[in-house]
Amino acid sequence: MTRDHKIAVEMSQAWLKDNTKRYAFKKLEREIVQTGACVECGSCVAGCPVDALTGERVESKYTPTLTGKCTSCGICYAMCPRIAMLEKDIIGEYRSVWKVKALDGHRRQDGGAVTAILGAMLDKKLIEAAIVVGHSKDNLWLPAAKKVTTKDELLTSGGTFYTHAQVVEQMTNCFKENLSNIGIVGTACNIDGIHRLQSHPGSIFNVDPKPPTAFKVSLFCMESFDYKGLVEFLKKEEIDINKVERFAIAKGEFMVTVGRETKNWPIKDLDYIASSSCAYCTDFTGMNSDLSCGNIGSDDGWTTVIVRSKQGEQALKLAIEEGIIEAEKLDENAIQAVINTARSKMHKRYKLESPH
Numbered sequence: 001m002t003r004d005h006k007i008a009v010e011m012s013q014a015w016l017k018d019n020t021k022r023y024a025f026k027k028l029e030r031e032i033v034q035t036g037a038c039v040e041c042g043s044c045v046a047g048c049p050v051d052a053l054t055g056e057r058v059e060s061k062y063t064p065t066l067t068g069k070c071t072s073c074g075i076c077y078a079m080c081p082r083i084a085m086l087e088k089d090i091i092g093e094y095r096s097v098w099k100v101k102a103l104d105g106h107r108r109q110d111g112g113a114v115t116a117i118l119g120a121m122l123d124k125k126l127i128e129a130a131i132v133v134g135h136s137k138d139n140l141w142l143p144a145a146k147k148v149t150t151k152d153e154l155l156t157s158g159g160t161f162y163t164h165a166q167v168v169e170q171m172t173n174c175f176k177e178n179l180s181n182i183g184i185v186g187t188a189c190n191i192d193g194i195h196r197l198q199s200h201p202g203s204i205f206n207v208d209p210k211p212p213t214a215f216k217v218s219l220f221c222m223e224s225f226d227y228k229g230l231v232e233f234l235k236k237e238e239i240d241i242n243k244v245e246r247f248a249i250a251k252g253e254f255m256v257t258v259g260r261e262t263k264n265w266p267i268k269d270l271d272y273i274a275s276s277s278c279a280y281c282t283d284f285t286g287m288n289s290d291l292s293c294g295n296i297g298s299d300d301g302w303t304t305v306i307v308r309s310k311q312g313e314q315a316l317k318l319a320i321e322e323g324i325i326e327a328e329k330l331d332e333n334a335i336q337a338v339i340n341t342a343r344s345k346m347h348k349r350y351k352l353e354s355p356h
């Protein structure tokens with residue numbers, strides 16, 4: 001090993017020691033190699049500072065194997081592209097994280113931050129319209145994406161629908177009506193769709209002379225449900241979905257409120273009705289947004305808000321200055337709770353144990 005390489009390895013080990021747990025190759029072997037999640041890239045073999053790993057093709061399949069003495073430094077684990085250990089890979093880049101409560105006294109999903117901030121932006125004409133969701137006419141909890149152009153109209157929305165909503169389509173309709181500055185709320189998958197459109201040279205976002213803009217608010221999301229599956233699940237529990245007043249997911253429980261009664265189930269009991277598309281998603285917070293909002297990390301009645309962009313920062317500041325919301329910076333432990341949940345979503349896809 002050259003001197004430079006030795007220094008690099010020592011720095012890497014010191015970083016891992018300070019920032020994450022240190023693991024033996026055994027853990028990588030159990031979670032990635034034996035489960036079939038290994039992509040045969042050899043990053044673990046290349047990263048091993050003591051050359052204890054060898055990658056060999058066994059019957060045409062490349063398999064990293066322990067052939068020397070493992071020092072449990074954890075580098076092979078950290079180098080694996082199937083493992084997420086760095087904060088920026090788990091919840092993305094951000095400027096600050098807050099807990100936020102709307103001050104208008106209306107009960108919304110959590111702290112009402114999403115509605116309050118978009119309301120302030122509409123009021124000050126920073127956006128011409130917002131795309132949110134409301135109840136469908138006959139199936140109350142089947143979300144109907146809609147355009148709102150005034151704060152009063154917006155205040156009739158709020159709350160969480162646990163089924164995919166076609167917000168991107170509504171946004172596009174706005175652009176076709178010559179509105180060009182839109183606020184939009186959605187789960188990470190919706191926001192990724194918009195991000196893709198924004199970066200594609202042939203999309204509606206790249207028209208001359210005045211390309212439209214979208215202010216993107218993502219909602220934390222572990223999974224959403226197939227609507228028919230949700231109806232059937234509730235039917236089995238003798239609940240008519242059209243009588244439900246509120247759905248929520250918090251602290252690993254799915255909660256359904258009908259009248260004065262709230263019933264809870266562990267969220268894993270509903271995994272079988274998760275939308276099939278959720279099996280492909282590893283983004284809990286919605287990394288490609290201006291603001292990401294959820295309840296994890298904050299007390300009941302508050303929304304956790306991750307501020308990612310300059311526009312997101314300006315929107316939050318506006319709502320604070322207008323006296324519409326109360327906001328406090330979140331402490332490290334609370335942010336860690338968001339990171340842990342986001343990591344568990346990523347690792348669920350590979351059926352891994354949480355590494356912390």
Ligand SMILES: Cc1cc2nc3c(=O)[nH]c(=O)nc-3n(C[C@H](O)[C@H](O)[C@H](O)COP(=O)(O)OP(=O)(O)OC[C@H]3O[C@@H](n4cnc5c(N)ncnc54)[C@H](O)[C@@H]3O)c2cc1C
Pocket residue numbers: 108109110111112113114115116131132133134143157158159160161162163164165167185186187219220221222223224225249293294295296303304
């Ligand atoms: C499918 C789903 C799963 C979620 N899972 C989690 C979770 O596991 N952990 C967590 O911390 N938070 C989760 N959230 C986010 C959480 O439920 C709240 O939306 C968030 O805390 C914001 O609360 P608020 O009071 O600030 O929002 P509000 O002021 O009540 O505004 C909520 C906004 O969300 C919009 N909206 C509601 N449902 C949808 C939908 N399906 N698609 C697009 N827009 C929608 C509404 O139109 C409204 O504009 C989830 C949200 C969804 C939609």
